[in-house]
Amino acid sequence: MYTIESGNVAAALGVKLAGAQVIAAYPITPQTPLTEKLSEFIESREMDAQYIPVESEHSALAVCIAASTAGARAFTATSANGLLYMHEQIHWAAGARLPLVMCVVNRGVGAPWTVWNDHQDSISQRDTGWIQMYVCDHQQIVDTVIKAFRLAEAVSIPVMVCYDGYLLSHTYMPFDIPDQKSVDGFLSPYRPEYALDPDKPANFNTVTLPDVRADIHGRMSHGYMEVRYLLQEDMRKAIDVAGDIEKRFKQIFGRGGEPYVESYRCEDAEFIAVSMGSLAYQLRDVVDMLRDEGYKVGIAAIRLYRPFPDQAIAKTLEKAKGVIVFEKALSYGYQGPLCADIQSALYAQSNGRKKRPSVYPYILGLGGREIKTGDLINAVRRVCTETSTDTPDTLGWIGLKI
Numbered sequence: 001m002y003t004i005e006s007g008n009v010a011a012a013l014g015v016k017l018a019g020a021q022v023i024a025a026y027p028i029t030p031q032t033p034l035t036e037k038l039s040e041f042i043e044s045r046e047m048d049a050q051y052i053p054v055e056s057e058h059s060a061l062a063v064c065i066a067a068s069t070a071g072a073r074a075f076t077a078t079s080a081n082g083l084l085y086m087h088e089q090i091h092w093a094a095g096a097r098l099p100l101v102m103c104v105v106n107r108g109v110g111a112p113w114t115v116w117n118d119h120q121d122s123i124s125q126r127d128t129g130w131i132q133m134y135v136c137d138h139q140q141i142v143d144t145v146i147k148a149f150r151l152a153e154a155v156s157i158p159v160m161v162c163y164d165g166y167l168l169s170h171t172y173m174p175f176d177i178p179d180q181k182s183v184d185g186f187l188s189p190y191r192p193e194y195a196l197d198p199d200k201p202a203n204f205n206t207v208t209l210p211d212v213r214a215d216i217h218g219r220m221s222h223g224y225m226e227v228r229y230l231l232q233e234d235m236r237k238a239i240d241v242a243g244d245i246e247k248r249f250k251q252i253f254g255r256g257g258e259p260y261v262e263s264y265r266c267e268d269a270e271f272i273a274v275s276m277g278s279l280a281y282q283l284r285d286v287v288d289m290l291r292d293e294g295y296k297v298g299i300a301a302i303r304l305y306r307p308f309p310d311q312a313i314a315k316t317l318e319k320a321k322g323v324i325v326f327e328k329a330l331s332y333g334y335q336g337p338l339c340a341d342i343q344s345a346l347y348a349q350s351n352g353r354k355k356r357p358s359v360y361p362y363i364l365g366l367g368g369r370e371i372k373t374g375d376l377i378n379a380v381r382r383v384c385t386e387t388s389t390d391t392p393d394t395l396g397w398i399g400l401k402i
Helices: 009-017 032-043 058-067 080-085 087-095 138-155 179-187 225-251 279-291 310-317 337-348 374-387
Strands: 002-006 022-025 049-051 074-078 101-106 130-133 160-164 172-176 263-266 273-277 296-301 304-306 320-329 357-364
Touching: 002 009, 002 087, 009 101, 009 138, 009 160, 009 179, 022 032, 022 058, 058 074, 058 080, 058 087, 058 320, 074 080, 080 087, 087 225, 087 337, 101 138, 130 138, 130 225, 138 160, 138 172, 138 179, 138 225, 160 279, 160 357, 172 296, 179 225, 225 304, 263 279, 263 310, 273 310, 273 374, 279 296, 279 304, 279 337, 296 310, 310 337, 320 337, 320 374
Parallel strands: 022 049, 022 074, 074 101, 101 160, 130 160, 273 296, 273 320, 320 357
Antiparallel strands: 002 172, 130 304, 263 296
16 A cells, blocks of 8 residues: 655554554654654554553663563664664673664764764764664665564664655655565564563673673573674675565565665665665666766665675675765765765675776765765866866865865
């Protein structure tokens, strides 16, 4: 069934269809309408779940941790400084291997204070052990939320579904609402291997010593380093699991199929722009206009950012002359984090080839700064014609007024 709704409503519909049992809610712009919509679903009994309003974002994730540990399918959402306030609990959820799903409605972080969009909030949490998935439009929001629950529960790793504040959260687009019966066939009920049970008392996540040791039953148990190793290994395995889930989703719903990189006109492209979120679809217009001028350009949208699908990304980009990375986040003192990851992937997957694409990093749109299509066209055209004063690996800024 097709509808026209906001991105926040699309996310709420995905959570409802996935059958989340516990919703922890604390308001923060631009995420607030998402949890408000879930409260409406629960109040009207369209959704059978516990809605728990809390006093802070830290508490919101604590509620989800407790609910998931007790065997419930749990969800929350946040943005910007709210996500940062969760930071301690974000690490805990990953280390405890809890299959939570959280929507991060991307917004710049303070100080100085801003309520507008960039990716600095979720990117700052990229090394916390959570899977991160980025979406480009409303259809991907509702679909990705559903897939996120299946992925999280398949690998016992929490998932962030990241989408752009205002640009997606508050705009209205048509999208298809998946059929509940089909979703039920795609997403099985949550049955954790371990869960707190009053009839079977147990301690979870007690103090772990540096080395392996015997448990109360005399069995050798992992030390802290082994726990971290297993999380890393399972994160890498999650790349293939995400691919399998995407294939299954396409079989049932007839859309999707690109879990890692969504390519547009990249088959014969000599230059490929790379981005995440709604900007990737704006860049499609840039590609079409420059194709009309005779430039062989394409756009690759990164959909799965953590774990980083380095092989898939390198395969998409390896034949290009140049790769132009546009991102709304900054790794202070170095460059854009996505660009650094792409450079690493191209190097690691070069298979001894001496020639790799030149990489041109650009920062733009921080704090909601307008991203003009004309500026994007000029940047890509300059790289294609090699008339730019920007050189590969030198950080460029678009829209900066200094």
